[in-house]
Amino acid sequence: MTEGTDxxxxxxxxAGGELVPAGDHQPVAAGEHSHPGPRQYVLIAVVLVILTxxxxxxxxxxxxxxxxxxxxxxGIMAAIKxxxxxxxxMHMKQDSSMFRRLFVSGIILASIVYxxxxxxxxxxxxxx
Amino acid sequence: MxxxxxxxxxxxxxxHGGDHSHDTNTGVSNSKLGIWLFLSSEALFFGAFISTxxxxxxxxxxxxxxxxxxxxxxxxFTSVTSFVLLMSSLTMVLALAAxxxxxxxxxxxxxxxxxxxxxxxxGGQVYEFTEFYxxxxxxxxxxxxxxxxxxxxxxxxxxxxxxxxxxxxWGRSMQGRLPAEKSEAIEIAGLYWHFVDVVWIFIFxxxxxxxxx
Numbered sequence: 240m241t242e243g244t245d246x247x248x249x250x251x252x253x254a255g256g257e258l259v260p261a262g263d264h265q266p267v268a269a270g271e272h273s274h275p276g277p278r279q280y281v282l283i284a285v286v287l288v289i290l291t292x293x294x295x296x297x298x299x300x301x302x303x304x305x306x307x308x309x310x311x312x313x314g315i316m317a318a319i320k321x322x323x324x325x326x327x328x329m330h331m332k333q334d335s336s337m338f339r340r341l342f343v344s345g346i347i348l349a350s351i352v353y354x355x356x357x358x359x360x361x362x363x364x365x366x367x
Numbered sequence: 368m369x370x371x372x373x374x375x376x377x378x379x380x381x382x383h384g385g386d387h388s389h390d391t392n393t394g395v396s397n398s399k400l401g402i403w404l405f406l407s408s409e410a411l412f413f414g415a416f417i418s419t420x421x422x423x424x425x426x427x428x429x430x431x432x433x434x435x436x437x438x439x440x441x442x443x444f445t446s447v448t449s450f451v452l453l454m455s456s457l458t459m460v461l462a463l464a465a466x467x468x469x470x471x472x473x474x475x476x477x478x479x480x481x482x483x484x485x486x487x488x489x490g491g492q493v494y495e496f497t498e499f500y501x502x503x504x505x506x507x508x509x510x511x512x513x514x515x516x517x518x519x520x521x522x523x524x525x526x527x528x529x530x531x532x533x534x535x536x537w538g539r540s541m542q543g544r545l546p547a548e549k550s551e552a553i554e555i556a557g558l559y560w561h562f563v564d565v566v567w568i569f570i571f572x573x574x575x576x577x578x579x580x
Contacts, residue, residue: 284457298576317572338403345407349414
């Protein structure tokens with residue numbers, strides 16, 4: 240047998256549709272798993288719609304509940320929706336963790352940079 | 368030393384039906400790595416405009432000279448367009464599932480549905496912009512006008528680019544130039560589309576739902 244990788248074909252039910260390393264080395268698509276099916280996608284969409292409806296209803300509570308509580312609730316719901324779309328529709332849960340790390344790094348960097356900008360700008364330039 | 372990789376099905380495709388054996392230095396598809404890097408930079412891009420919006424919102428005494436947001440924003444209308452954009456994410460991911468199954472007819476249906484939902488969202492945005500303009504809010508009227516039009520306008524531009532991208536993919540599929548092995552092309556367009564949707568989740572909350580005072 241020559242150097243390199245040989246491919247052995249099995250029926251889908253035998254391997255569960257996933258790449259399985261048979262040697263010492265990881266297959267190149269390591270870390271990736273099967274994507275969810277249409278049924279799960281529809282279920283996620285239903286949850287997203289319900290969350291959006293709750294968000295909109297919550298915004299009408301302005302004046303009746305503490306505004307900080309309102310902002311926190313809306314922020315949490317937006318974060319949950321973000322997580323659902325990123326994890327399931329963008330397949331961050333199933334794809335290589337390298338993509339997840341890249342994307343999360345961008346978001347963390349943005350949060351730090353604009354957090355600093357926000358803090359300094361509002362406490363100096365825009366201070367009224 | 369020889370090594371065997373056992374695969375399901377008849378060929379050595381990635382688990383989700385893609386065409387990528389990822390024979391790269393990183394072990395992952397270069398195209399997907401590229402789009403994730405781009406999306407990461409886009410998080411910084413939109414972060415700048417969302418932060419600027421928050422920085423200036425509610426500073427009526429200093430900057431708000433024209434119509435106020437509470438008199439302009441139509442939450443029920445924008446809720447409907449937000450719902451439409453959310454549904455476009457579902458149709459996009461169903462298009463990906465279809466091509467991974469080799470179902471090209473459904474792929475084309477879901478791609479067109481996604482583009483149509485996107486176009487509906489843009490139509491809603493054009494209507495909203497026109498209404499605001501008619502009521503006296505322009506780009507330079509006040510800080511709300513500036514931050515609102517720039518933030519939502521840039522998002523709308525991203526959606527428009529996404530619609531053109533989807534229609535190009537639909538055209539390729541119609542010509543038979545988008546076989547199941549090329550499903551990564553749909554996956555990459557989908558990642559862009561979902562990102563645009565995710566950004567709107569935050570814009571919608573920031574501008575329309577969070578109380579100004």
